[in-house]
Amino acid sequence: GNSVTQMEGPVTLSEEAFLTINCTYTATGYPSLFWYVQYPGEGLQLLLKATKADDKGSNKGFEATYRKETTSFHLEKGSVQVSDSAVYFCALSDKDAGNNRKLIWGLGTSLAVNP
């Protein structure tokens, strides 16, 4: 079945450091890939997405490229800020026979950025 594996946290960085959070997936079809973010005390928000191979999703300085050959969707940011401290979730959605595009989630990676 479909699954998502992302690197375990917590990740602690200093401000302006480079961030990579690894995410790999297993899917039978051609899934769409997502990164969601959950800031402290807030709900899940879509950060970025990619719907086909070689697509690059980007938002708020974050980027992730859909790599079909390595089944990966690693999240990167060149210079993190304290305000990026949050939990990041990698997810995939793949339409099943019933047209259900439920999201399959990684376990989340907690990021703490220190000033």
Place this chain on the structure above:
Amino acid sequence: GAGVSQSPSNKVTEKGKDVELRCDPISGHTALYWYRQSLGQGLEFLIYFQGNSAPDKSGLPSDRFSAERTGGSVSTLTIQRTQQEDSAVYLCASSGSSYNEQFFGPGTRLTVL
């Protein structure tokens, strides 16, 4: 409304009691999902509604869990005879796009004592 809303935001109940959790999706969104976020276990899919089609209940963990969606809009998740392992944050999401960009509500934190 502007986004997905859920109520209550917090619910504390005693083991064995029934609870109802409500979700108001974004107006016009035809797809509605319920997920559960448990400590240390990540998010898991519970149930999916799409328009007037029969719901996909494949993620419901037991027959104590049920959900309905009235008029293609508001949804209620019901947990009967709650157990301590039901304690979690229950999240609702709605979607109106073919690429399944799901918009999440703030969640209901359920604590079963």
